Amino acid sequence: MAEKVSMLKNNPKSSRSQSRSSLTQALAVALTTLVAFSAFRFLQREHSVVCSKTESIYTVDSSKPRVECIAIDGSQILDTGSLDDVLGRLKNMAWTSSLTLFPSTLTGMLYRPPKVIFIDPSSIIVPGLADAHAHIIENGFKMQLQLDGADSVAEVIERIKDHINKRPDMPEDHWIEGMGWDQNRWPDSRFPTAADLDSDPLLKGRPIALRRVDGHATWVSSRVLELMGELPSEVDGGTIVRDNNGNPTGIFVDNAIALIPAPEWTESQLSEYFDATMKAALSFGLTSIHDADTLPQMRKFFIKQAKAGKIPMRLYVMLNGHLEVPEKGQLIKYGKQGRLTIRSIKLYTDGALGSWGAALLEPYADKPDTMGIMRSTAKEMDQLVRNYWKDGWQVNIHCIGDRANHVILNVFEGILQGTQVGPNVTEWRPRIEHAQIMTQADLKRAGTLGVTTSVQPTHATSDMWYAETRLGPDRIKGAYAYQTQLKNSRNGILPLGSDFPVEGVNPLLGFYAAVSRLAPDGTSPHGTGGWYPSERLTRTQALKGMTLDAAYASFMENEIGSLEPGKKADFVVLDKDIMTVPVDEILSIRVVATVIDGEVVHGNL
Known part of the structure; x- marks a missing residue:
């Protein structure tokens, strides 16, 4: 040895x-x-x-x-x-x-x-449904005092009084906030005033701030005007509506809304609003939401929820790019469940059609003294977009009017084709959010460039009662042109969303609007055949828009959006077949079960 x-x-x-x-x-x-x-x-x-x-x-x-x-x-x-x-x-x-x-x-x-x-023989299964453009926290906020459907100022006042009477301990200096009013529903279609809120003794002297249905205008009480003190004569990218004597009436549009000193939401409120939206969304079969304007406090809240494993569905977050954005703020499939992604920026170019804020190339047909509001100049937008692209962010831009869309397509085209080191459009995937009113040339240009137009079908059926009055018979042909946008798209991509709480959370509202171009009661300005029916989507196109196309718009098409081996087990069981039932039965369909990551998170299998 x-x-x-x-x-x-x-x-x-x-x-x-x-x-x-x-x-x-x-x-x-x-x-x-x-x-x-x-x-x-x-x-x-x-x-x-x-x-x-x-x-x-x-x-x-x-x-x-x-x-x-x-x-x-x-x-x-x-x-x-x-x-x-x-x-x-x-x-x-x-x-x-x-x-x-x-x-x-x-x-x-x-x-x-x-x-x-x-599953039941009458039921069907579809991939988990996505909302490609929504506002999660704002939706929960709106649920506390909803003003949707109010047919007059008087009805809005009654809803506020009911809200106060149900909370007898509410102090008089407590801010009352709500959302959903729409002057286009009222007999004279005029903007309301602070004096209207003062007309009731229960409301007089209280700080009240009520957001319009589209979020692009806020109506405040006289008490809020007092708190604001002296106001600037003008606001870049916004409007302080004034009377004939130059006094503010109580309506603030777009960038002017930032002047209102409403208190910031507490973490408790954020949690309440988030939970309310998540519960509703899961009950309607949503498994993925693109949050389309995440403010700094919301970003921190989402990250905290993700760390704790309290994100019940997939969230794709667009940070507000007009505010401070962390230098290294991108997160991909973050958190215990891997459900939070932050990799995109949301920017605003103009306002909304309903408040005459959409930026048009020519004056409004029903208000020829204005062409709308450009919230940011073309030069400012070009610089912002270039900076965010260089830092590796996807850029998604709010554009309603044909002028806003034209300016942003110029910006995207300049970046995509104007330099030798321009980005690959498939890798960058720039998006125009809403893309509501476009010239025929820009409809084609968006597709040629490969820019993704992210649209909301319920906007068409909500706006159809006044849109042609605003735009006239020629411009309307390039508005809400979903079938045209899809045909022009280089990759056949048209992600669908709702913009909730501007519209309802239920994604079947969008599916129905996309395939019918009708209001929920089956009507339209053009009759039961639908409003400009040539722009309807087929049911197959609409389903793809709210599943695989939305996944593509968030860089997730290899993981979600369709039921294929290797992808996430996200799917929804519906009690009827949305692909074959008569159109007037679509909105009666209910969710039997919502499944995320193979687990039933709503209903039963």
Whole structure:
């Protein structure tokens, strides 16, 4: 033995060779053990197979548009196809992964057949629905005092009084805030005034700030005007509406809204508003939301929720680019659940059509003294967009009027084609949010450039009662032109959203508006055939717009948006077939179950 030890000492190469051999053997044993353990876990794991006997699983996968079943492994889709094929492939996967390690008898004993679930024959499955443009916190805020549908100033006042009377302990200096009024619904279509709020003794002397339905104008009480003190004569990118004597009436439009000294929301309020929106959204089958104007306090709140694992769905966040943006603020699939992504910027170019703030190339047909509001100049926008592009941010820009859209397409074109180091449009994916009113030339240019137009079908059916009066018979042909935008799109992409709380949270409202161009009661200025019906989307196009196209707009098309192997198991079970029922039945459809990462988060399977 001493001689052998001596020989090893005298032969260090042999010693190292034996050490490497031992290490290799140990690694091989460890690897075999790991593979065996993985195979054992696969055999023992209870996979789920969800099926429709009528093959009513709409995958939004062009290679397999409809299937009978989807197999789920944890948070992912493992397979799709017929029940026999899926079960056969699952068994083959199990046996292939284990027969080299376990005897066939043991493999057969260990294998657990998947749990097969059949949905009701009248139900269907679609990929998890997305809202490509919404305002999460604002929606929860609006739910506390909703002014939607009020047909007069008097009705708004009654709703405020009811709000106060239900809170008898509310101090008189407590700010009352609400959202949803629309002067276009009222008999004289005029903007309201602070004096209107003072007309009721219960309201007089209280600080009241009420946002218009589109969020682009705020109506305040006389008490708020007092708190504001002396006001500037003009506001860049905004308007202080004044009477014939030059006194403020109580209406502030676009950038002028920032003058209102409303208190900042507390963390408790943020939590309340967030939870309310999430609960509603899940109940309507939403599994992904693009938050289209995240303020600094909201960003911090979302990050805190993500760290705590309290983000119940996928959130794609657009930071407000007119405010301070962290230098290294991008987060991809962040948090315990990996559901928060912050990689885009939201900018504003103009206002909204309903408050005459959309920036037009020519004067308004019904208000020829104005062409709307440019909230930022073309030069300012160009510099902002270039800076954010260079810092690696996707840039998404609010554009309603044809002037705003024209200016921003000039900016995007200058960046995409104007330099030798311009970005690849597929890698950058710049978006125009709303893209509501465009010239025929700009409709084509957006598609040619590869700019994504992110639209909200319910805006068309909400605005159709006054839009042509605002724009006239020629400009209206380039407004809310969804089918044209989709046909012009380089990649056939048209993400759909709602802009809630401007519109309702239920994504079927958008689906219905997109395929019918009708109001929920089945009417339109052009009758039951729909408003400018040539711009309707097909049901297949609309479903893709609120699933795969929205996923593309958020760089997630390889992970969500369709039911394909390897993608996340996000899907929705509906009690009727939105792809075949008569149009007037679409809005009666209900969500049976909402599933995210393979887990039922609303309803039951």
